[in-house]
Amino acid sequence: MTAPALRLQGVSKHYGPVRAVHAVDLTVGTGEVYALLGLNGAGKTTLMRMVLGMVRPGAGSIAVLGRGPRERPTRAQVGYLVAAAAAYPELTVRENLEVARRLRRVPTPAAVPDAVELFGLGEYADRRARDLSQGNRQRLALARAMLHRPSLLVLDEPVNGLDPAGVAEVRTLLGDLAREHGTTVLLSSHLLGEVARLATRIGVLHRGRLLEEFPARALPQRVRHHLELTTRDDDRAVAVLAAAGFPAHLRAGAVVLTGERAVRRPEDVATALVRGGVAPTGLTVVREDLEGYFLRLVRPPSGRAEAPGPPERPRGR
Template identity: 65%
Template structure:
């Protein structure tokens, strides 16, 4: 269930007009957002949009030039906050010659966790039992990512911050990480803030989405709202599209030709395909196919930011 606005009023992460300058370059420009408890909040953006800069601000790796950044109601300068935060930035790291279990034991010692059982629990939770005795350098990328998440979650943090958590994973690995993150939020009460360029995957995972473009937060919405925000067209195929276009025009409907078919983007036409079919039949050009085509998240994003990049090509972020 999507967290309510009330949950965001006591936000786990809050940015208030946060900006970050690197010399004359403004990487982040007056961004305000709140991540509520239990949210899986996804930051989307094209190359250089500012996603990684925002992640670094939240993790206290850099300080804002202006504005404020709070984590769990405290300033990121308050060192006590990090006991409740886990993170994984881009590629998971591990001691290559230590086993999975030994890597987790190192984290347990560094975190000063008294319960030895947390290592066994993490191995079970992240499906690493079959690999517990293997050295980290022998792990597949997917299992190394699992180990990275296990290390980040070993101390049961309230907040998990992830920069490109599915970076480099094959499709099966992406699905595995999606299930893990959904389960952590749903079953363990974790709040997740992540950045990603895998837009379709974000649509399946996030509860809330923020769109960054040129350092600014240009849109923000609950994932459940996506279906109401995307464009829908009625795609019509006939044996004579030229004649069909004229028939529809005479019936007061505007169609455009697109890839060997006709598209109608009028809300009424999309909601009444039966009426469109009836008009075509009466006009002597019965449809061979009618289907409602919904804009994907990639198309929505590129339309929103006005990017000329080809639809369906996932942009990569370098900052």
């Protein structure tokens, strides 16, 4: 059996009283695209930095591609983009990639033009990084991360600043890398829709703890559904539905039914309304999206929106 690409066991990192990451166990198999979801300050970036060996865990162990994160062979096989998509402003796109090639000890100079082409940077290859748009700076950062065709990619908010076409390109590229080359991807993103489309597994990190993880394909079974309908007399519709055994309430100009029977058999709801003399003018089964699911997970039982995680760690720690 091959070793997982990434294994974290009981990993914690505290900065004084601030619990950045706490007792996280995480295993990511080869070729998986694992997405970390979490609010600002949830510990995603700290976790990624520990995986990259930039921050030492206070407790627990991390194995990256079967080795310690700070070992040279590990670093040769890992590509990353954490924090902002920064580049040396006075260097051109090509020169920035050349610096990365040297430091990554990639022996083939052709890696630079290949990366330029792969990320559609040909037009800007001789433009200084300071003159690039945010989207193209992001492309450059991604090109640098993948220049050496790594076995593991660690990407913090990889599609930040990209236009919709760029987001689609990156999605396709990461999907191809995972499927065709077995590249493992650990990513974080606040674009939950993107995560749902790209990831094979999703982990929810909140206040430094891994609250839940599940295969992305299991999302439809985990999310809630409800029925939304409109009529010409919504108050009467609610009364009719209640009499027919379908509890309903009004929300934002629509009649909402959350009961399982209503969601499973919307045609029975429509029939009940027609018989009651308030035929529906619109009826939709609404599926909770990942954002809704995520917010429900991190929301306290009172239902009030929770403050976003622990306070930001002081910089420079």
